[in-house]
Amino acid sequence: MIKMMNSYPVALHEVLRAEKVVYQYLKPTPLMYNKGLSDDLDAEIYVKHENHHPGGSFKIRGGVNTMHHLKNDGIQGVITFSTGNHGISVATAAKWFGLEAVIVVPKGNNPVKNQQIKATGAELIEAGESFEEAAQMVEQLQEERNLYFIHAANEPHLINGVGTEFLEIIKELPDIDAVILPLGAGSEIAAAVTVLKQINPAIEIYAVQAEMSKAGYLSWKNKRIESSENKTFAGGFATGSAYELPFQIYREQLADFVLLTEDEIKEGIAMALKYTHNLIEGAGAAPIMAAKKLSERLRGKTVVLQMSGSNLDLKMLKEVSKEYL
Numbered sequence: 001m002i003k004m005m006n007s008y009p010v011a012l013h014e015v016l017r018a019e020k021v022v023y024q025y026l027k028p029t030p031l032m033y034n035k036g037l038s039d040d041l042d043a044e045i046y047v048k049h050e051n052h053h054p055g056g057s058f059k060i061r062g063g064v065n066t067m068h069h070l071k072n073d074g075i076q077g078v079i080t081f082s083t084g085n086h087g088i089s090v091a092t093a094a095k096w097f098g099l100e101a102v103i104v105v106p107k108g109n110n111p112v113k114n115q116q117i118k119a120t121g122a123e124l125i126e127a128g129e130s131f132e133e134a135a136q137m138v139e140q141l142q143e144e145r146n147l148y149f150i151h152a153a154n155e156p157h158l159i160n161g162v163g164t165e166f167l168e169i170i171k172e173l174p175d176i177d178a179v180i181l182p183l184g185a186g187s188e189i190a191a192a193v194t195v196l197k198q199i200n201p202a203i204e205i206y207a208v209q210a211e212m213s214k215a216g217y218l219s220w221k222n223k224r225i226e227s228s229e230n231k232t233f234a235g236g237f238a239t240g241s242a243y244e245l246p247f248q249i250y251r252e253q254l255a256d257f258v259l260l261t262e263d264e265i266k267e268g269i270a271m272a273l274k275y276t277h278n279l280i281e282g283a284g285a286a287p288i289m290a291a292k293k294l295s296e297r298l299r300g301k302t303v304v305l306q307m308s309g310s311n312l313d314l315k316m317l318k319e320v321s322k323e324y325l
Contacts, residue, residue: 008069008156008157008160009156010156010159010160010190010191010194010245010249011160011194012163012194012195012198012199014156014160014163015160015163015164015166015167015191015194015195016167017160018061018065018157018160018161018163018164019164019167021064021065021068021161022061022064022065022161022164023164024064025064025093025096026053026054026060026061026064028168029048029049029050029052029053029165029168030048030049030052031046031047031048031049031168031169031172031173031304032046032047032049032276033045033046034046034047034275034276036274036275037275037288037291037305041291041292041295041298041299041303042295042299042300043291043295043298043299043300043301043302043303044301044302044303045291045303045305046173046176046302046303046304046305047276047304047305047306047307048165048168048169048304048305048306048307049276049278049307050165050284050306050307050308050309051278051280051284051307051308051309051310052310054092055085055088055089055092055116056085056088056116056309056310056311057085057088057089057236057284057308057309057310057311058162058165058188058306058308058309059085059086059088059089059162059187059309060088060089060092060093061161061162061163061164061165062089062155062157062158062159062160062161062162062187063086063089063090063092063093063094063158063161064093064096064161065157065158065160065161065164066090066093066150066155066157066158066161067090067093067094067096067097067099068097068157069157070097070099070148070150071097071098071099075099075148076099076100077099077100077101077102077145077146077147077148078090078094078099078100078101078102078147078148078149078150079101079102079103079104079138079141079142079145079147079148079149079150080102080103080104080138080149080150080151080152081103081104081105081134081135081137081138081152082103082104082105082134082152083105083106083109083110083113083235083236083238084105084109084110084112084113084114084116084117084235084236084311085113085235085236085308085309085311086152086185087103087105087113087117087122087124088113088116088117088120088311090103090122090150091103091116091117091120091121091122092120094120094122095120095121095122100123100147101120101122101123102122102123102125102141102145102147103117103122103123103124103125104125104126104127104134104135104137104138104141105117105124105125105126105127105134106126106127106128106129106130106133106134107126107127107128107129108129109126109235110235110311110313111313112311112312112313112314113235113311114126116311125137125141130230130238130240132230132240132241151243152184152185152187152239152243153185153186153187153190153243153245153246154243154244154245154246155187155245156245158187159187159190159191159194159245159246159249160191160194162187162188162191163191163192163194163195165188165191165306166179166191166192166194166195166196167195169196169304170195170196170199170200173302173304175302176203176302176303176304177202177203177204177301177302177303178203178204178205178206178255178298178301178302178303178304179192179196179203179204179205179206179303179304179306180206180207180208180258180287180290180291180294180303180304180305180306181205181206181207181208181287181306181308182207182208182209182236182237182283182284182286182287182306182308183207183208183209183216183217183237183250183257184209184216184236184237184238184239184283185239185243185246186216186242186243186246186247186250187246188306188308189205189207189246189249189250189254190245190246190249190250192205193205193249193250193253194249197253204255205250205253205254205255206254206255206256206257206258206290206294207220207250207254207256207257207258208257208258208259208260208286208287208289208290209237209257209258209259209260209286210232210234210237210259210260210261210262210265210282210283210286211232211259211260211261211262212229212230212231212232212237212261212262213228213229213230213231213232213234213237213238213239213240214228214259215227215228215230215239215240215241215242216239216242216247216257217257217259218242219242219247219251220242220247220250220251220254220257221257223251225241225242225243225244225247226241226242227240227241227242228240228241232262232265232282233262233265233282233316234262234265234281234282234283234286235281235282235283235311236281236282236283236284236308236309237265237282237283237286256294256297258289258290258293258294260286260289260290264289265282265283265285265286265289266282266316266319266320266323266324267289267324268280268282268285268286268287268288268289269281269282269285269312269316269317269320269324270320270321270323270324270325271285271288271289272284272285272288272307273325274325275288276307278307278310279310279312279317280307280309280310280312281308281309281310281311281312281313282312282316283308283309284306284307284308284309284310285307287305287306287307288305291303291305
C-alpha cells in the first residue's frame, strides 16, 4: 500500500500559510492582459504565465510546500511517478531541501522533461507504458528504499501550495468573472476551487481536458471516480483515472468542462505562440482553445487563461509549426 500524507486539510487558511513558504523560493508569475485574444474573443482576456517558473510549470509551488513539511517531519527521501512536470517539481524542490528524489516515468516519456529531471540530480527510472504502469514500480521501490511517496494530486500540501497561484490572481485582478484551467490529475483545479470559490463564489471555473484522456471529464459528468483510455500526446492530460482528493473538491464546483481533440490541442500550441510569443506544451495551451469553444458564454467577461507549463517535446513543435504556423 502506497502511503501518503492525508491528515492535513485543503483549505484557504492552509494556502495562506503556504504563501510564506513558497515565496522563500519562488516569485509571483506574470498576469498579463492580451489584446489579441481579447479582440478575437470579445472579452477581457488575461494570461497567467505559470510557465515562467523554475522547471516550467505551476507544479513547483506544490513541490516546495510539500517538501517543506516533509523536511520538518524528518523525511529523508521521496519518490513519485509522473509524465514530467510533477516529476520536475518534486526533483527540483527535493534538491532545494536536500532530500533524495526518485522519479519514475513511463517509457518513451517526453525527453525534454526527462532531461530536466536528470539535471536536478534526481534518479530517473523509466518503467511501464503508461502513467498507471509507472505507479506499480513506485510501490515496489518505496518499500525497498523507505521513500515517501508524493502523489501528483492526492497530497494536501501540494494542492495548498498550488493555491498560491490563485491568491496572486485575485489580488491583482479582484473582479475576474471566469478562469479556464487544464485538468490532468486535478491538483490545480482543486486549488482554484479552494481559493477562488471561498473568496468569491460567483467566479466561474472551467476545466479543459483531452478527448483521448478524459477520465476527469467522465468523473465530473457522472459524479463518481471514473477511468478511461489514456492516449493523448499531451503529457499534462495523460492520466487514466480521476483522483479522489481533488475530485471531491471540484466535482460540484465547475461551471463547465471542455474536451479537445488532439488536433485542437496542437492548434492551441500554435495559438499560444502566436498570441503570447511563449512556447507552451499541449495542456498549457489548451485553455486558449477552450475559450474559443466557450466564446459565447465568455463574451464581455473578464477571463483568466492559465498557461500551466512550457515543456513541449521538440518533435511536437516541428509538427505544430508545419501544420499551423
